[in-house]
Amino acid sequence: MNNKLLLPLMLFTIIGCSEGFNFEFSFGDSKSESSNLEIDNAFASTYAPMNSEPMLFKSANIYDGLGGEFRNYDLLLSEGKIIEIGESITAPGVMVIDATDKWITPGIIDIHSHMGVYSAPGVSTSSDGNEATSPVTAEVWAEHSLWTQDPQFALALKGGVTAFHVLPGSANLFGGRGATFKNVSQNTVQAMKFPGAPHSLKMACGENPKRVYGNRRQAPSTRMGNMAGYRTAWIEAAEYTDGMNKKDSDRRPTRDLAMDTLMGVLNGEILIQNHCYRAEEMAMMIELSKEFNYKITAFHHAVEAYKIADLLAEEGICAALWADWWGFKHEAYDMVQANIAIIDQARNGSGCAIVHSDDAVGIQHLNQEAAKAMAAGNRAGFEISKAHAMRWITSNPAKAAGILDQTGSIEIGKDADVVLWTGDPFSVYSRAEKVLIDGALAFDMNNPKIQPITDFDLGIIQPQANRVQ
């Protein structure tokens, strides 16, 4: 069939870490020369909340994202913060929203997104998520690829997503830095960046790096080649870190972007987000982290996490998982729908389970994915409440993104990132009615004026109308 009349289809699928990919381009090493830039301030967030006015939700049902459930409670937001939660709050002069029979949850957070780096439409010119030109590209930053007009952001917002972590893809052993964003429409990346959120470093185990580079007859082409690649890089990073710590600045090494990132991990400033499916590979990565004295924050995709649930709980490592994806590759063969629940319940319920998407459709329905995972866990014999399962898409991903102090739960003093749902947030029939980010209405189901339409969406099909109405 290869010699038939038409060339292969042009439809580039959006490449998450689950998909196959094939890149055949390369360009020169672009590591920059030494610079005196203050590392911490480069590309810093310039985010400023949208204007908001105080808002009082009356008679709401609330999941606080920490396991708590409050029926018929009031919630007061002001100056972008959560001010008060109580059975009967009065606040004269404040806008009151009747939330009777509705539910309020923290804003949904996705710890694994490629929005903006694999934007829609998924064409080659928007394929900016995998610097698949070398197995170690710790020097690249996902935020430097981000397209602010990706129409997927607004779709995720309609699904209640107020913050998301954008990672590079999984072609490489070290894919580069990830960053966390508020789901706000802005024309610069810095204006979307979640203030104060740490960077992450994306690492990838298993099939993807060995396939991408093995196909090019270069290392790594095996899982042992993957391990050798990580260790070699960490040895260099440890030497670099020692060098950078020298008192005499003249004896410090020339600045190296990749090594800066690895040093950030060794110094505990950059969080490891590790794409890894198989149980023994995750255990191997834990050994690796001990050899070089760094911490793994979360394993992602982790289809076999349930096999080492106790180990992950003991090590304090989160597992960011799908509810039911499987079969698309060999390391995703042993799927169990109770995976998330088993992680959650490990070691007397001390596990850290996260429902993630890695997918522009999935990110819009993380509540439904959590519902499936909870039901599967309960069928497997656990007793997991909805209030508890809400943690999987709010406070737990906030913890793994390093932003739990600011968001991820409904607690006094936290950012007013909240969602008002039309009904039970675990039901397929419920929709996000209002989505607030720092107390400002970012989406309102009933008000077309408060539904973001990106530049891309504007008049793209017919000049008189927008893509999404």
Add this chain to the structure above:
Amino acid sequence: MKKLFTTLFLLFLTAPVISETVLLKGGLVHSGNGGAAIIQDILISENTIVSVGNNLIIDGNTRVIEVNGLPVTPGLISPMSNLGIVEINSLDVTRDDESELLSAGFSIFNAFNPHSTGIPWNRSNGVTSAISTPSETSFPIFGLGSHFILDGSLEIKGSQDIAMFGRLGASYGSRAETLSLLESLLDIGKLANSMPVEEILELKIADQLELQAQDIIALGKVVNEDMPLVIETNRAVDILQALAMKQKYDLNLVLESVEEAPMVLDQIKASNTPVIIDPMDNIPNSFDELGSSLDLGKMLDQARIPIMFSTQRSHNYHLMRQGSGNAVAHGMSYETAIKGMTQTVAQTFNLDNRGSIEPGKLADIIVWDGDPLEPASFPKIVMIEGKLQDLSSRSSKLTERYTNTENKPSSYKH
């Protein structure tokens, strides 16, 4: 509810899975024909539904299963799957959905593996039969899909080569070329009515298109024998082109994906063309589908266009429940959702004896533990042709192994 489960479990332990007379008593029955659900009994004898109603007369040998108001639907039918022909997508050696030699006439029927792990998984999630299809190729027609009964029996059960699958849309070449290629193929199908295949094979055009005898015979069935032709297409004008082709060649056309259908509802409706959609795919993944939205299901439903459901994710065809549930959340009717997973598929693909809970139909029936459109719901009973099915799967085995707290290496927990 827990009690029912225990009862059923005991039934499995004590009774061999054989056909007999069974009464499913007091379920909230969604017949699949588009009507509202009502509490009814279903009497099944051997492999067939005998009667549906209240106060049905039964004899002493009838096994009565109390359903206690739980929702009951026909077994779900996936209109487009890779069940039984793809084990692991990234491993070509586990895939039987592509042909190097054939195009329109490529049949996957004999490649079907009833032991593929996807089958018990989908069955335990409520999918009792599925149409499996060849994968997309660079050619606009990929081949023939077959319908398979997912009861795991080694003897392949189903209907061979019931529909042809193809695609119209963006490629490296111009879609104008794709259209003319499709027309050339259909012209050859027309010729197959009046000319022996051997003579068609000698035509220059057949040679240029690298057609084999099987391809020509299959194209003849699409043009002359009303075999459904399923065309994946999204852009509004492409949908119109496909409808024009339907009219020109008098095709039994089914459109798939149709993300820009809301712009051409009247034309689709006027042509009596059923559609297969993934209601959750609202991403403008390509410049062909800029009009995609979560309102697709509602718009098609309001135009009374017959709807069926596919899912974006391979291996989980039961997720059409979640997809159609989301469509209902955005305005499609509940009955259309149930019908779209059952009777509409049967009617579209001429699976005459399935797809609804009515006397005379084969007893493919699911009893659910909750609303079948809620993603958290799960089957309590799966019946295929009157036989109660085991709900275990490789996935359930792994779950049991790793939730078993016995202090032994996992390999000893089974």
